[in-house]
Amino acid sequence: MARVVISGYYGFQNAGDEAVLYSIVKALRSLEPDIEITVLSRRPEQTAACLKVRAVDRWHPGRVAGAIRRADLVISGGGSLFQDVTGPKSLLYYLGIVLLARLLRKPVIVYAQGLGPLKRHWSRWLTGRVLNRVQLISLRDSESRRLLEELGVTRPPVYVTADPVLGLEPVNMDLRPGQDKWEQLELSGPVIGISVRSWPGYEECWPSLARVADELVAGGWQVLFLPFHFPADVDACRQVARLMHSPAVVLRENLDLPALMGLMGRLQFLIGMRLHALILASLMGVPFLALPYDPKVTALARMMEQPVAGFLASVSYTGLEAAVKQALAEREENARRVQAAVAELRPLALDTARLVIEYLRKGARG
Helix, strand or coil: CCEEEEECCCCCCEHHHHHHHHHHHHHHHHHCCCCEEEEEECCHHHHHHHHCCEEEECCCHHHHHHHHHCCCEEEEECCCCCCCCCCHHHHHHHHHHHHHHHHCCCCEEEEEECCCCCCCHHHHHHHHHHHCCCCEEEECCHHHHHHHHHCCCCCCCEEECCCHHHHCCHHHCCCHHHHHHHHHCCCCCCEEEEECCCCCCHHHHHHHHHHHHHHHHHCCCEEEECCCECCHHHHHHHHHHHHCCCCCEECCCCCCHHHHHHHHCCCCEEEECCHHHHHHHHHCCCCEEECCCCHHHHHHHHHHCCCECCCCCCCCHHHHHHHHHHHHHCHHHHHHHHHHHHHHHHHHHHHHHHHHHHHHHHHHCC
């Protein structure tokens, strides 16, 4: 039985990162049903119960080292782990896990990550040095590969695949809890989802977004705010909703992934900042308008052939209103584009799992 450890931003009630973990576990088990998976999590009991995996406290050095020591392979898994925008501590933690694994002579695979941004000179130097010591790197977009080349990473094989979540097949998931939640929220008619997050400088734009949302309600739409990171996103969604003059619904529950997908699948359109809000909308065939706070959001919108409103911190009310109107006018065509893009990217999203299992089968355990 192969044993792997997965490191990432897990157990923090972030729906996007939990979706990444769910997707990685599901993909690995589809290829190797008996694989033993241990996750480094902030809430190990919850992670273990939800995914039927082993889990250890990511902040407990002894348990982390013990899990890595008994593993055949360490996966640095999904998301944007190697970045310094949210501060250097996070970057040092994830690089530290990689270094610990290599010191214990365990192979490491970087799993479909989005690399960067890396703003500090030392963080770029250190990231390049550490990633040159791993066995294999897969990235979710070509922009990350360009950054990897800038960092001087030349030793491990590098593959550009796709975000792990794009490998999910909604038809094979039980989406009924999300559809039940739709009924409980008493949603009816055409519904637009809005997903926002707190980000420096962006709160100044909430009045413009609230004004656009009011116009949507006046035009016959119902507005549903979808937080993806609890509780921070709930606060951001409430701030915008409170600025509206019309009624709106704010989701206040941290739904599991199938339930969240079932709920989002009933939307007609999504306006969103969060990367994985846009990815889940794409999976469910829902067209979207991206509100980028990070280059990764723009990159995804380009990949999905969906419109971008421009960085919300600098877009005016007039610009945002025009972008929403145009996106809604082209909604049917954008729905066809997003569905075609997902169909094209799904096999790529599963490629990283195949690379992991292939590596294990070729003797990583030795």
